[in-house]
Amino acid sequence: MATGTHGIVFSTGEPAFAVDRHGTILAWNEAAASSLGYTEAEALGSKCWQLVRGKDTFGNRYCCEHCPMMEMAIRHQSPYRCSMSLKTATGTLKRYKVSTLVLFDGHDGETLIHLCHAEPGGSMNTSRVSSDSNHDANSSLGILTPRELQVLQHLADGHATEDVATLLSISTATVRNHIEHLLHKLHAHSRLEAVAVARRLGLI
Known part of the structure; x- marks a missing residue:
């Protein structure tokens, strides 16, 4: 583990941890241990998606083997700040x-450092979350217009803005407007995150 990674994680009073490109936890500070309940010994070497099992704002599983944030990092895209619920050692979810x-390392590849700021009143019972997430997912199926769904599907297929405009016979400005609207509706901060959320909701 790089000294820089360790230094960043342990220099903040906020819960923080670092993972490598395979999702293995490399560093886990005292604030993370206190907030989430897992000791450093328990966290180190664990897969982040198996330990904290992050969920998105809809209550759907966000942390997974193919981490959207790591995929963005590999493509040299900067992940944006987001809201996420993480599973604590007691089994509750905390927002x-x-x-x-x-961090980019020529030998070890990309490293993600997650800085987590607990939201007030952010603890919730997992059984309640499961019920709420099903409701949220179902109610979200109709939030996108047919055209926005078309744009989203083309983004999922890897098409650039100009390609989508050509395929749908609309201007690039119109495509960008559709993308802006669907990002807002899906509470996503990037195209990649929007696609990931849409797949979890069964939209595409």
Whole structure:
């Protein structure tokens, strides 16, 4: 583990941890241990998606083996701050505002450092979350217009803005407007995150 990674994680009073490109936890500070309940010994070497099992604002699973944030980092895109619920050692979910730093190492690849700011009153019972997430997912199926769904599907297929405009016979400005609207509706901060959220909701 790079000294810089360790230094950043342990220099903040906020809960923070670092993961490598395979999702393995490399560093876990005292604030993370206190807030989430996992000791440093328990966290180090664990897969982040198996330990904290982050969920997005809809209550759907966000942390997974193919981490959207790591995919953005690999593409040299900067992850934006987002809201996420993380599973504590007691089994409850706790809401955080998560800011992510990306460190690039020529030998070990990308490292993500998650800085987590707990939201007031952010603890919730997992059974309640499960029920609420099903409701949120179902109610979200109709929030996008047919055209926005078309744009989203093309984004999921890897098409750039100009390609989508050509495929749909609309201007690039119109495509950008559709993208802006669907990002807002899906509470996403990037195209990649929007696609990930849409897939979890069964929209595409």
